[in-house]
Amino acid sequence: KPVLGIETSCDETGVALLRWEPGQPGRGLLAHTLYSQIKLHAEYGGVVPELASRDHVRKLLPLVREAMAEAGLTPQDLGGVAYTAGPGLVGALLVGAAAARAMAWALGVPAIGIHHMEGHLLAPLLENDPPSPPFVALLVSGGHSMLVEVKAIGEYRILGDTLDDAAGEAFDKTAKLMGLPYPGGPALALLAEQGRPGAFRFSRPMTDRPGLDFSFSGLKTQVLLAWRQSDQSEQTRADIARAFEDAVVDTLLIKCRRSLDVSGARQLVIAGGVGANKRLRAALSDAAAKDGFRVYFPRLEFCTDNGAMIALAGAIRLAGGQQQDETVQVFPRWDLQTLQSVSETADI
Ligand code: ATP
Ligand code: MG
């Protein structure tokens, strides 16, 4: 039976319906809807938690109805409800968790709280020809930059993490300091397309020593200095954007290669909002062809937050027989490595 997925961890309300089909997870996606609060937060230059929660309250049920109509389903058709239980903004998470638990309780079906980053890292399973564990996942989003060894679904080991800014955060902050509109990441990437390669050069942080951790905040400072000392023309701004993007992409590429060596995996999964970056996708595809590994990406709209990835993770866990008690509980901070492994007998 279809699983309803609900995502409300930050500033997008995402809803999806997915019917579990072992072997072909992506084909089971019946409907998905999304409402982004970007405009709401734009005038503050960042996400305002209280406004985010209130907007999730306003948008969630209409989106659920819309997805149900799109899939031609009634609530009685549902076999379970999955929701993001963390990490994220506590008030925003509570909106999704309370609604999901209430719906599941009223319908007499199980509900399950999902780790937002597990959702991101399983998103490539929504595509045809999906990867299967073991693989390494590069999770690069607004709040995370991690390399994760995926031994099985639910069995995650963090190989590398960020010491300061996440990759997406670095994109956003760098865009802001060069005066680009909020949210800066995609705007910076677009501008970089007009930039001349090699006009500026920034360092590849932490690639000169062993290890898989990241640090992107220094790069931001290098950009600030370069921008202040420049003529601040449109072309210069694009050139700096290009050099910044090249530095981030190159750094991520070096660490991805290293993580494949360390883990012995031959499959690499890219997920999270920065996974939508064209140059990153191209660089990793090239490297995969050269080095002989396989790389998997979600489609662009499933790189950033969405309900489909939560429905998928929930469907897998429910199919694996996972149970949770009925309390409404969220985890604003939540270590990915503490998740329950999905039973090895679960048919994926
Ligand atoms: P987290 O998943 O860590 O909680 P989040 O949910 O806010 O954070 P996502 O929705 O996965 O993050 O991704 C948003 C981030 O992706 C933003 O920082 C945004 O700038 C970045 N991003 C989106 N598109 C691009 C792009 N084309 N190039 C670079 N960065 C991008
Ligand atoms: Mg967002």
Ligand code: FE
């Ligand atoms: Fe996210």
